Amino acid sequence: MAEIRLRSLAHSYERQPKGADDYAIRQLDHVWHKGGAYALLGPSGCGKSTMLNIISGLLQPSEGDVLFDGERVNELSPRDRNIAQVFQFPVVYDSMTVFDNLAFPLRNSRVGKARIQARVEEIAGVLELENLLNRKARNLTADEKQKVSMGRGLVREDVSAILFDEPLTVIDPQLKWKLRRKLKEIHEQFDITMIYVTHDQLEASTFADKIAVMYEGRIVQFGTPTELFENPNHTFVGFFIGSPGMNLIAVERCDGGVRFGDTTFPLSPTLNERLGEAGSTNIKVGIRPEFLQLAEADSDTYPARAMDVEDLGTYQILSVNLDGQILKARLSEDARVSAGDMVHLRFPAGWLKVYVDDYLIQEGSA
Amino acid sequence: MRKVPDNRAWWLVLPVLLLVALSALVPLMTVVNYSVQDIFGPGNAYFVGTEWFRDVLRDERLQESLLRQFGFSAAVLAIEIPLGIGVALMMPRSGVKASLCLILLAIPLLIPWNVVGTIWQIFARGDIGLFGWGLNELGLDYNYTGNPMDAWLTVLLMDVWHWTPLVALLCYSGLRAIPDAFYQAAEIDRASRWAVFRYIQLPRLRNVLVIAVLLRFMDSFMIYTEPFVLTGGGPGSSTTFLSQTLTTLAVGQFDLGRAAAFSLVYFLIVLLVSWLFFTAITHMDRDR
Structure with a gap:
């Protein structure tokens, strides 16, 4: 677990950004505290996923620093940052069984056999995958695959943080609600820093204690769902949160x-x-x-x-x-x-x- | 809309049937026809049953040649498949370098078989060939026209040079088809380089590897031109593979009955082994 601090972070996918419009993330300072459940909320293309990939280390920011517990980790790979991330679309290792999929991150971290067995069974229980453990991952439905994907994110206990990139997009509504509750439970149980990217305000407010609203590459407000509702700091927050949005x-x-x-x-x-x-x-x-x-x-x-x-x-x-x-x-x-x-x-x-x-x-x- | 059964629809299949008949069935049946008869001349043929088959299967020269052939194909697969995968893994993903690599790889594939034989025939000569001369200068006693082992290795090397690019190109295309998300997930899951290869790249190369293994097996099992040009099957009969033996039988000795029976056995072996490879690879990761 770690406190994640972003210091004057900016990112552009262009090699030589010409103006502010070339930036996916514009000059931003932010702290994700240890053990919090956070949501990163914003419309498509506002830089949410970019920020997530920068935190996990899949992407190198063009400017600024990423600090884990005060230490600069810009150059560290996701492997060395010890971070878990669940992607929008399911990624399963399809030649492996569900069990092996869930055990994969643990085996790579050289966890003992008995511990792996226990941990995989625990996570499979939480995600209701017990009956599928011996199936090859390639034969699963999209729902099940995404649950396996999520399971791989949750299975390691010692991670700095778990990042979710709209993980419930492919899941049907009924299960979506259930899984969101599960995530919340897991968070309460294990107290791991979790950052949850979504464009759905309901999803954000049911999962997170605090929500960061992103707009055009900036975090325009960071607060509890009530704060965002009662005291929108930016017209975008007023408009984006609430249904219908704020009258402006x-x-x-x-x-x-x-x-x-x-x-x-x-x-x-x-x-x-x-x-x-x-x-x-x-x-x-x-x-x-x-x-x-x-x-x-x-x-x-x-x-x-x-x-x-x-x-x-x-x-x-x-x-x-x-x-x-x-x-x-x-x-x-x-x-x-x-x-x-x-x-x-x-x-x-x-x-x-x-x-x-x-x-x-x-x-x-x- | 109600479907009306109309047997006239079968006529639509006719062109395909004709084509297959002319291209495969008729020639094959001709061979079957020869294989069960002893033909002395037009209108002067006797049915001999399975005699040619028994004859052929007992023929020591053919048995040796078959064994040699299996050895050669096994060696070709054992070298070219891993090497091809390795080359594909090392190639750059995109950019000018990638294009350059592709062009370089494709060059051997563009050269006709007998030219390949000729190239190596000269290249490997001890007196004027750079390769042969070089080896001799290094103190190795290398002579592909005199030493069976050297001849064998030269034929093998020639095949590896000629056909590994095909395997590499197939694998390269397979690797490029793997979405980035898999590599990202693997990085997040702290997978080692080996684990990425074993659990992501290799399983996703399976389909192209089926093609590569089958093509390389069939092609190498039917190799004819290159060793024929290089050594003529020698020294002795050390590089005389199946198709050359068959040619000698059919064209050289005009022993049509035996040659036909042998062709059929040859064909069945290729079919059987290909089927085995195909089944083995495609069944590798079914649910148990």
Whole structure:
């Protein structure tokens, strides 16, 4: 087990990167603490897998350092970093039996025979592969192969960390849920640092204690699922996490707050001051659909027209038109609103977030 | 749509049947025909049953030649297959160097058999051939026209030079077809170089190796031109392999009955051994 620190890490697949666009990972500092269960969440092509391969040593970063427990390991191979990694698509050694597949990493690390037997049986038990141990890996289904692949990642006890690169992509939904729970259990049982790459927020939040959201080669926020939900640090986090994502409105500064069209949002003096200091014109406000409320008309509410109501069973999603901006609000299932109605929106204090150049500015210490 | 059985569809198979008949069945049956008759001239043939077969199987000259042939093919496979795999493993994966290697490897394959024989016939000569002269200068007593062992080794060396590239090319293509993910997984699993070869590369070379082994076995088992050009089968009969013995029998002595019976036995041996190789290799990793 190890603490994994990334120091001014950047990576480009080009030999001579010309601009920021050539970088898959852009200048990034990050620490994965010992024994944590982490998720690395982001859309395709944001650099998640690149980062994982750099941590495991399959890839050499073009700039910066990878430190395991404070020691630079840039030049070490995955073998010497003693790291386990599970890939998106199953890789099994198909001439070997399932047992031999699971035993392979242990044999390569010269673990004793009795220990191998015990350990393989344990992992096979966890992944429900006991009945397949004597089968040749080539004759397995895709599900089973991926379980074998995962088993090989989990079988070594002394690894620095286990990295998962969207390991459940090929698994059917029912089993997916089960395996995710298993991984979580394994983590609790063995306390190994685990980093789990995914583009699925649900997968990330069920597996991880803390989630790093990656966007365009950067980690834009690192926090618990609640933090990501309640206090998105970046407009991308607001938009990517949550379903539907955060309502974002481009605004400009005005006296005492920000405005778009004829609508103004008053802001606190601190926020106003901070906006002034930032001096950028790229200002957005955002509010999650869950926090946008319908209310009786008063001086704090904004009149808007309901456009569409989507009934999703346990809740409804309402789309409203506020001064030309379409906003979404999540309503309880008993709310009675239909398309065409006039409604009054309340933006509760604290849930309306202000973003300058896509990063959050806050009341408290910056 | 309902399927209507229509036996006229069999006519569609006819072209293939005709082709196979003309290319394989008719010639083969001619040989079968010769092998069970004693023919003195047109319209003057007697059915002799299995006499030629018994004759041929008892013939010591043929037995020796068969033994020599098996020895040669075994040696060819034992050297060319591992060597070919080794060469393929050492070749660069991509780039100009890879192309260069491929071209160099392909050159021996482009040379006609009898030219190969001629090249080595000269190359290995003790007086003017670089190879033979070199060996003699090193103090080795090498003379392929006089010493059976030297002749044997020369024929073997010639075959290895000529055909190892084929094995190497086949293996190289097999190796290139292995996805990178396997090497990555092996690296993560801390596999040694040997383990990567044994558990990833070798199993995935199986299919090309079936082809390589079969081709090399059949070809080497039917070798004719090269030793014929190099030594004429000598010294003595030390490099007289099966097909040369057969040619002597059929063309030299015009002993058609014996030659036909022998051809059939020859054919069956090639078929049987090929089948054995094929079955052995393809059954290697079934579930037990």
